[in-house]
Amino acid sequence: MEGTIFSLIPPILMIILVLLTRKVLLSLGAGIIVGALMIESFDVLETIKRIWFTFQELFYAEGSWDLWSIQLIIFLLFLGMLIAFLTASGGAKAFGDWAIHKIRTREGSQYMTGLLGMGIFIDDYFNSLTIGQVSRPVTDRHRVSRAKLAYLIDSTSAPVTVLSPISSWGAYIIGIIATIISTNELTNYQAFNSFIQMVPYNFYAISAILLVFLVAWLNLDIGPMKKHEDRAKETGQLVDPDNDDIPGDLQSEIYENTLGKVSHLMIPIVVLIVVTLSMMIYTGIQASGETNLISIFADTDVNLSLVVGGFVALLVSIIFYFTQNGEKTSFGRVSIEGIKAMLPAIYILVLAWMIVSIIGAIGTDAYLSGLVERSNINVAYLPFLLFIVSGFMAFSTGTSWGTFGIMLPIAGSMAVTLDPSLFIPALAAVLAGSVFGDHCSPISDTSVLSSTGAGANHIDHVLTQIPYAILAALASSVGYLLFAWTDSLLLSLIVTLATLVLLAYLAKQLLMKKDTA
Structure with a gap:
């Protein structure tokens, strides 16, 4: 069944269960079990072994510890404790009190979140988790639902980092492009310049960012x-009261010190940003031995940097906690509640990693990439086809980076063979489709961390984001089809953005008619 149409069964089953039950852990578990059964030809004992080794290899494989996954989980635990101490110190409340006088409208709080998301373009994980801590006190005061906040965060994390050459994503993509250029002996192309040229062809990422501000403007x-x-607007309930599975949100009451100051929130956040960025630069220089930014971010250790930054920020927040006077929750309780707040996110993340591994073993990605290689279409439609297939692959596998790794070399070789002038547009369409599929996938780690940063139920975040992702994808599809017909980048990009604005306006008019009916 590996590498055939049957390899689509586990991800499709999982998606159906998510929609029917809204229980993400149950749905992920079912997908893992069914996929393992298929891989092991329905041998129950071997299936159990496969599931165990899939879990084990997340942390320990081939005689060594997998520090990448361990470090990310440690950072999430540090972040949970940081959130708890920012709350206990009264910093979050003080910042919210201050910001509500500076940012006076719901729309303004959403604009602020979008602009912050565009400003932190270094890494998607870093973006998702940091923006949530700064924006949440403000959006909460203005009764912006946590689902809306998660959407704003998610749509200004991957779309921004995929457009930036100075980011962990940009460095990874540039590295793949360099290999493609070398393999195909393309003497007229350079990896960095090719990435820059791809930016305006990435219709989905540009559309997703623009849509964030359209959503705020048009409500x-x-x-x-x-x-x-x-x-949220009518009752002040920012999450579904019937659903207490909220990653990143404190489940038990922690007393907020009334003597807290804005600095008790902002200083730890600034420390988190500065230390993390410094560590990313340091680890990148240590690994690459070079000092140019592209090499640094190509070899940086993001998760180690997050751990160090999170630890130092946590220490600063603890110092503020101990140096304050007035009533406060005990140190032990604050720490435990912070850890408990992150457990739902960690459970989802671990199961998502497991099903990504299972899906890779069963050959879902190989099957989908094979469809592209076997396709017999008009070459002008290649970017459009790559956008659609990459989107479905990222949606099914939950990984945009994995989709990049598989589809970019295929897109590059197809373009070189069929029409070299499509080399840049084809690669850009893969990036666009991958981010689109990632936005719609419940097993995307970026989506998990966006819901965690916002303090939103994960499935609520995925289901509320999908309509917006589809809106941006429809506009992008129009752009890629127009490019196939006209071969004009400028016209295609303008029409893409105009189509997005038109679709958003029409959607708003339909909502207004429905409300008045």
């Missing part, structure tokens, strides 16, 4: 988002 609450936003 555009489509699909399930309207329910969350209406409840």
Whole structure:
């Protein structure tokens, strides 16, 4: 069954269960079990072994510890404790009190989140988790639902980092492009310049960022988002009261010190940013031996940097906690509640990693990439086809980086063989489709961390984000089809953005008619 159409069964089953039950752990577990059964030809004992070794290899494989996954989990635990101490010190409350006088509208709080997301373009994990801590006190005060906040964070994390050459994503992509250029002996191309040329062809990433600000401006609450936003505005309940599975949110009451200051929130956050960035530069220089930014970010150790930055920021927040007067929750309770807040996110993340491994073993990605290689279409439609297939692959496998690694070399070789002038557009379409699929996938780690940073239920985040992702994808599809017909980048990009604005406006008009009916 590996590498055939049957390899789509585990991800499709998982998606159906998510939609029917809204229980992400159950759905992920079912997908893992079914995929393992298929790989092991329904031998129950071997299936159990496969599931265990899949879990074990997340942390320990081939005689060594997998520090990447361990470090990310450690950082999440540090972050949970940091959130708890920022709350206990009164810093979050003080910042919210201050910001509500500076940012006076719901729209303004959403603009602020979008702009912060565009400003932190170094890494998607770093973006998702940091922006949530700064924006949440403000959006909470303005009764912006946590689902909306998660959408704003997610749509300004991957779309921003995939457009930036000075980021962990940009460095990774440039490295792949360099290999493609070398393999195909393309003497007229350079990896960095090719990446820069790809930016305006990445219609989805550009559209997703623009849509964030359109949503805030038009108060555009489509699909399930309207329910969350209406409840938040009318009752002040920022999450579904019937769902207590909220990663990153404190489940038990922690007393907020009334003597807290804005600096008790901002200084630890600034320390987190400065130390993490410094460590990323340091580890990148140590690994590459070079001092140019592209080499640094190509070899930086993001998760180690996050751990060090999180630890130092946590220490600073603890110092503020101990040096304050007034009533406060005990140190032990604050620490435990912070750790407990992150456990739902860690459970989801571990199971998501496991099913990504299972899906890789069963050959879902190989099957989908094979469809592209076997396709017999008009070469002008290659970018459009790559956008669609990459989107479905990232959606099914939950990884945009994995999709980059598989689809970029295929796209490059196809373009070189069929029409070299499509080399840049084809690669850009892969990036665009990968981010689109990642935005819609419940097993995307970026989506998990965006819901964690926002303090939103993960499935609520995925289901409320999908309509917006589809809106941006429809506009992008129009752009890629127009490019196939006209071969004009400028015209295609303008029409893509104009189509997005038109779709957003029409959606708003339909909502207004529905409300007045």
